[in-house]
Amino acid sequence: MASRRPSDPASLQPVDLADSTSDFDSPDAPRKNRLDAPISGPKLGPLEFVRWVWRVLTSMRTAIILLVLVAFASIPGSLVPQRSSDPNGVIVFRDANPELFQFYESIQLFDTFTSVWFSAIYLLLFISLIGCIVPRTLYHWRILLAEPAAEPASWVRLPFRRREPAVGGTAASLDLAEAVLRSAHYRVVRNDTSIRAEFGYLRETGNLVFHVALVGVLATLAVTGGYGWSGQRVIIEGQTFTNQLASFDSFHPGSWFSEQQLEPYGVTLQSFTAEYTQDAVNDAWMPIDFTAKVSVAEGDATREVVLKVNEPLAAGNSQMYLLGNGYAPVITVRDPQGTVVFDQPVVFLSQDSNLTSIGVVKVPDGLSEQLGMQGFFYPSAVDLDSGALSSNNPEPTNPTVTFNIYTGDLGLDSGVTANVFQLPVESLTQITGRHTGNDVMLTPGDVFELPGGLGSIEFTSLRRFIGVEIRHDPTQMGVAISLFFVVAGLLASLGTRRRRVWIRARGTARTPELEWGGMSRGDDPRLDASLDRLVEKTLPPSAAKIRGK
Amino acid sequence: MTNTLESISLIATYSAMAVYTLAFILFTVDLAGRAASDGQSPPTRWLRSGMAVLLLGFAIHFGAVITRGISAHRVPWANMYEFGLTATLVLVGVFLGINIWRDVRFVGAFVSGFAILALGIVAVNFYVAVSPLPPALQSYWLVIHVCVAVLGTGFFATGAALSASQLFQQSREEGKLQTRSWRFLAAFPSSETLEALAYRIIVIGFVFWTFTVIAGGIWAERAWGRYWGWDTKEVWSFIIWTLFAGYIHARATRGWRGRPAAILSLVGFGAVLFNYGIVNVFFKGLHAYSGL
Numbered sequence: 102m103a104s105r106r107p108s109d110p111a112s113l114q115p116v117d118l119a120d121s122t123s124d125f126d127s128p129d130a131p132r133k134n135r136l137d138a139p140i141s142g143p144k145l146g147p148l149e150f151v152r153w154v155w156r157v158l159t160s161m162r163t164a165i166i167l168l169v170l171v172a173f174a175s176i177p178g179s180l181v182p183q184r185s186s187d188p189n190g191v192i193v194f195r196d197a198n199p200e201l202f203q204f205y206e207s208i209q210l211f212d213t214f215t216s217v218w219f220s221a222i223y224l225l226l227f228i229s230l231i232g233c234i235v236p237r238t239l240y241h242w243r244i245l246l247a248e249p250a251a252e253p254a255s256w257v258r259l260p261f262r263r264r265e266p267a268v269g270g271t272a273a274s275l276d277l278a279e280a281v282l283r284s285a286h287y288r289v290v291r292n293d294t295s296i297r298a299e300f301g302y303l304r305e306t307g308n309l310v311f312h313v314a315l316v317g318v319l320a321t322l323a324v325t326g327g328y329g330w331s332g333q334r335v336i337i338e339g340q341t342f343t344n345q346l347a348s349f350d351s352f353h354p355g356s357w358f359s360e361q362q363l364e365p366y367g368v369t370l371q372s373f374t375a376e377y378t379q380d381a382v383n384d385a386w387m388p389i390d391f392t393a394k395v396s397v398a399e400g401d402a403t404r405e406v407v408l409k410v411n412e413p414l415a416a417g418n419s420q421m422y423l424l425g426n427g428y429a430p431v432i433t434v435r436d437p438q439g440t441v442v443f444d445q446p447v448v449f450l451s452q453d454s455n456l457t458s459i460g461v462v463k464v465p466d467g468l469s470e471q472l473g474m475q476g477f478f479y480p481s482a483v484d485l486d487s488g489a490l491s492s493n494n495p496e497p498t499n500p501t502v503t504f505n506i507y508t509g510d511l512g513l514d515s516g517v518t519a520n521v522f523q524l525p526v527e528s529l530t531q532i533t534g535r536h537t538g539n540d541v542m543l544t545p546g547d548v549f550e551l552p553g554g555l556g557s558i559e560f561t562s563l564r565r566f567i568g569v570e571i572r573h574d575p576t577q578m579g580v581a582i583s584l585f586f587v588v589a590g591l592l593a594s595l596g597t598r599r600r601r602v603w604i605r606a607r608g609t610a611r612t613p614e615l616e617w618g619g620m621s622r623g624d625d626p627r628l629d630a631s632l633d634r635l636v637e638k639t640l641p642p643s644a645a646k647i648r649g650k
Numbered sequence: 651m652t653n654t655l656e657s658i659s660l661i662a663t664y665s666a667m668a669v670y671t672l673a674f675i676l677f678t679v680d681l682a683g684r685a686a687s688d689g690q691s692p693p694t695r696w697l698r699s700g701m702a703v704l705l706l707g708f709a710i711h712f713g714a715v716i717t718r719g720i721s722a723h724r725v726p727w728a729n730m731y732e733f734g735l736t737a738t739l740v741l742v743g744v745f746l747g748i749n750i751w752r753d754v755r756f757v758g759a760f761v762s763g764f765a766i767l768a769l770g771i772v773a774v775n776f777y778v779a780v781s782p783l784p785p786a787l788q789s790y791w792l793v794i795h796v797c798v799a800v801l802g803t804g805f806f807a808t809g810a811a812l813s814a815s816q817l818f819q820q821s822r823e824e825g826k827l828q829t830r831s832w833r834f835l836a837a838f839p840s841s842e843t844l845e846a847l848a849y850r851i852i853v854i855g856f857v858f859w860t861f862t863v864i865a866g867g868i869w870a871e872r873a874w875g876r877y878w879g880w881d882t883k884e885v886w887s888f889i890i891w892t893l894f895a896g897y898i899h900a901r902a903t904r905g906w907r908g909r910p911a912a913i914l915s916l917v918g919f920g921a922v923l924f925n926y927g928i929v930n931v932f933f934k935g936l937h938a939y940s941g942l
């Protein structure tokens with residue numbers, strides 16, 4: 102315990118730290134900004150040069166500049182659509198500004214947060230951070246093991262000073278002062294005629310915990326991030342999603358993903374209900390509740406679960422989130438003999454708040470020609486003055502589909518994966534629908550006879566679908582733990598004052614006195630009040646009262 | 651019933667603005683008077699009545715927020731109008747609260763002026779009638795996340811007022827800004843005191859902002875399946891956080907105290923305003939249910 106204070110704390114602190122713990126530890130030392138002082142004349146040897154670079158990199162000034170740079174470098178990430186959060190926006194941008202797109206692409210503006218320049222800044226920041234905290238931790242460790250600092254050579258510079266009669270003699274008064282300091286959680290060293298005491302080590306400890314925990318966040322992301330995966334899937338009422346690669350509509354594996362990570366389970370959508378209310382202001386319909394009832398089969402057990410927005414479903418090692426929904430009209434296509442060649446719910450994607458939706462039906466086989474249908478779905482169809490249809494309510498009060506129907510080569514055999522929501526209309530021949538004078542407009546149960554004796558189509562019934570995201574994120578635990586320490590360290594550090602107190606015996610044998618001196622690290626407007634209170638506690642009640650007046 | 655409460659809330663909002671205007675006038679008269687005597691005179695009755703009127707405005711404003719919440723059957727901070735209404739209340743509340751701890755009445759004119767401006771902009775441009783919450787907002791994380799965001803904003807705003815005063819005061823101490831119209835600065839504390847005050851208040855704002863970002867992450871995980879996805883609003887919350895981390899460092903760095911630190915604090919608050927006023931209105935993203 103009697104280990105001495107570190108003699109040269111300077112090299113362990115950022116060179117331009119104001120009120121640094123090293124200044125605090127040697128208050129008599131002259132203060133100067135070591136960063137600005139030339140280290141060894143104009144010509145630096147290679148070793149000095151490396152040392153100089155390191156000092157600059159781990160200086161506070163560099164930390165500030167890098168923090169501000171990170172902030173500014175993030176701005177493009179909010180101005181330009183990002184591949185990670187808005188892939189569709191990137192495509193729209195490309196189509197609208199092909200030339201600007203090339204330029205932006207070349208400087209990675211669509212991937213701001215994984216770009217070379219952004220990564221360079223935050224990696225430098227974290228190198229600086231590590232370079233800063235390692236020596237500070239070593240230094241603080243030694244301080245923690247050492248005794249409270251020796252009294253300064255000159256008491257004149259101390260911001261707090263107070264002298265009181267030592268009623269009952271110096272020894273007794275010092276005993277009392279020691280007890281008071283200890284009960285105020287000071288670390289105390291008592292000598293015959295003096296006391297030195299120190300408080301608030303938690304400030305630096307908390308600060309270091311905070312910075313180390315920041316490294317913890319980054320390290321967690323770097324180490325575990327690659328094992329994550331996520332995928333999207335549309336599930337229609339009655340359908341079952343099984344957790345395997347082939348079941349996803351789209352899938353985003355982390356760099357170290359392997360297929361064995363997908364734990365087997367199945368989720369069947371039993372029913373989906375949505376509730377809407379009419380917004381008083383602009384008459385628009387607003388959703389107020391989405392509820393999906395699903396059954397989850399995992400191992401031998403099956404359970405019924407409600408999946409809602411904000412209430413994800415945990416299955417296997419992944420979570421399923423309800424992100425979207427819409428209508429899936431069931432369409433049945435028959436050949437001229439009445440044989441069913443197509444009978445499926447078809448997902449229609451909603452386009453507005455009243456769920457006017459568009460979808461595509463492709464019937465490659467079974468008829469004399471390949472059939473493609475571009476559909477519009479209106480949950481509550483009403484006629485507009487223009488003769489067109491519109492939906493005035495997201496709920497299915499008058500569900501109606503209209504189709505533009507085409508024949509020709511759907512291009513499904515060309516080997517290129519076709520977008521299920523797109524029809525290559527340029528290369529097809531329209532046979533009915535808009536502008537042909539032969540509109541196709543169906544409500545449930547309606548049958549439409551295709552021209553030329555091709556067959557018939559029926560809007561058989563209506564179902565709903567949900568869009569879900571299934572995700573395994575192994576970073577959550579580590580990030581959560583790190584953030585806990587970030588917050589704990591921050592609160593501990595900002596809530597603690599580092600203070601020192603020295604007491605020495607003064608006066609004469611007949612009128613013994615104790616002199617108190619105190620200082621804080623950094624500004625501390627409550628230093629006087631706090632130390633006054635400690636002093637009062639060592640005085641007899643009468644004396645304290647007189648003082649208080 | 652709901653509709654009457656809703657209109658009472660709006661009327662109270664405008665009344666609060668009127669009362670704040672009176673407080674602003676009183677604070678300004680006080681500053682002018684004290685500046686004339688080179689700041690040596692003690693706080694006047696103008697200042698005391700300014701504080702009393704501000705407190706009255708705060709009470710009315712509080713009523714506006716409460717009635718809005720009751721008429722909506724939920725916390726009154728689910729769209730831009732409500733957020734602005736509540737954040738301004740918290741700003742005035744933070745200012746009043748700080749005065750219990752430390753006398754910062756000299757920025758009363760600044761705070762009341764800002765409150766009038768903010769309430770005016772919010773009530774005129776962002777007003778929307780009470781409407782129910784979309785499913786993504788139906789979460790107690792809304793209560794927590796936005797509550798700490800509002801608190802953080804209140805502290806950052808007060809901090810910005812102090813940092814701005816600090817900059818002017820420092821210029822004055824250096825012999826600039828000596829004309830009559832700047833005489834009111836004589837009634838302000840020294841730039842060093844202003845800086846220390848600003849720092850302590852901004853640090854509290856920083857803690858609240860840290861909670862805001864973390865609570866937002868937890869909520870985003872529940873609602874969207876990921877705790878962080880660099881959505882526009884997330885980007886700006888991050889920018890604000892790093893800028894104020896920079897400010898905190900600047901305060902502890904030789905050569906960065908004083909003016910550079912104060913400028914960083916103002917840049918940080920600029921980002922807060924930008925995040926609220928510009929990002930919500932003009933940028934698209936997952937947070938785009940600001941209710942406009």
Ligand code: HEM
Binds near residue numbers: 118161590595
């Ligand atoms: C990831 C980047 C960083 C962030 C977000 C950050 C954030 C913070 C925050 C919020 C504080 C005040 C709270 C506290 O004292 O615990 C602080 C203090 C401090 N930071 Fe950092 N920091 C970062 C990097 C660095 C680096 C690179 C250095 C070293 C050059 C550094 C050195 C310090 C020091 C010495 C203090 C104490 C200041 C004082 O005594 O008031 N930090 N930092």
